[in-house]
Amino acid sequence: MSDTAPAPRPPRRRAVVVTRLFSPEVSAASARLRALTVAFAEAGWDVEVLTTRPPTGTADVADPDGVRVRRWPVLRDAQQTVRGYVQYLSFDLPLVLRLLVVRRPDVVICEPPPTTGLVVRVVCALRRVPYVWFAADVWSDGAASAGAPGPVVRAVRAVESWVLSGARHVLSVNEGVTERLLLLGVRPETVQLVGNGVDTDVFGPDDVPEGGSQVRGAPIPEPYAAYAGTMSEWQGADVFVRGFAQVLDRLPRDARLVFLGQGSALPSIRAAADELAPGRVDFPGVVPPPVAARWQRHATCALVSIVPGQGYDFARPTKIWAATATGTPVLYAGVGAAAEQVEREALGEAVDHDASAVAEGLVRAFAAPPSDERRARLADWTREHASLRQVAREAVAGVLRAIGLPG
Structure with a gap:
């Protein structure tokens, strides 16, 4: 018999996803990020989500297998959404401490608003952790189209550009978003066009109820x-x-x-x-x-x-x-x-x-x-x-390449 001890298993990789919207809250962003966490878990990663408590009365949905979801109370508007800069800050300010105390991950993935990205860039720099930005749209363009005052638009654009410039990798949902990202100064080699989609297990043609x-x-x-x-x-x-x-x-x-x-x-x-x-x-x-x-x-x-x-x-x-x-x-x-x-x-x-x-x-x-x-x-x-599952798998593969791990 050999006296050689078996080699220790390498520690499991860890990803932290930062988002103000996650299931069971109903939105395109929560569905997209839920699919992303599932894809990371299927790839053998430990996944932790830092998000918000859903509105009262939201239908209960089980968290994905292998994903730990930590929820924080936030301010919501009259429509029970986290919309508006006071509401954003009610998530962003506690996020500083939440990101500092979470067990050190191999990568952080976050999405808008840019104020959340600002927190992520600062904390990730302190902890020397790469972060990824998931760009479903360009917020400074949205602020301009909504008629926000010029100084506000310029401030949002400055913060958004700074957050994008520090990201190790940027995930884009379509060609138009990619074009806008490049105009904001994002390096082309850091952008991955992954597309967008829906959960075709939920949104499908089967099990049609009878009678309307x-x-x-x-x-x-x-x-x-x-x-x-x-x-x-x-x-x-x-x-x-x-x-x-x-x-x-x-x-x-x-x-x-x-x-x-x-x-x-x-x-x-x-x-x-x-x-x-x-x-x-x-x-x-x-x-x-x-x-x-x-x-x-x-x-x-x-x-x-x-x-x-x-x-x-x-x-x-x-x-x-x-x-x-x-x-x-x-x-x-x-x-x-x-x-x-x-x-x-x-x-x-x-x-x-x-x-x-x-x-x-x-x-x-x-x-x-x-x-x-x-x-x-x-x-x-x-x-x-337009399968969200395939989008998520391609996104995970791109993130792994960006941080120097086999996909």
């Missing part, structure tokens, strides 16, 4: 068009209510609109619905992803929009893929990359962000509901081209 969609026990009969997700000023989702009201006499007598989610523009959308189409527009509120998927499976079409000329024409909203993954075509109101993709890949129809153009699009959609064959094609295309 249900939320909180209230059945809504078909046909209807569904908007699912955040409603902010730059999305301009009120255009669907205004277009719908123009053609009520040309649509099926029981046709409706459904708006799932929340956002700063929700009160104005409700007011427009009450004035222009009373009793024909429903607002079920924020629902868990499986319920949102159920609504979209039954919809005649899914509604997605971005106001042109606001600095977001490069964006490709995940709302598109959440719909097509369930087999539902999209009616997109806007221009740019998303409109081009919808038309090029036959994912639905793109029209101008204009009430009259939307009205005609709704007439065409309700007149020709998608066939089973079309629904199957849309779901297959989404699984192949």
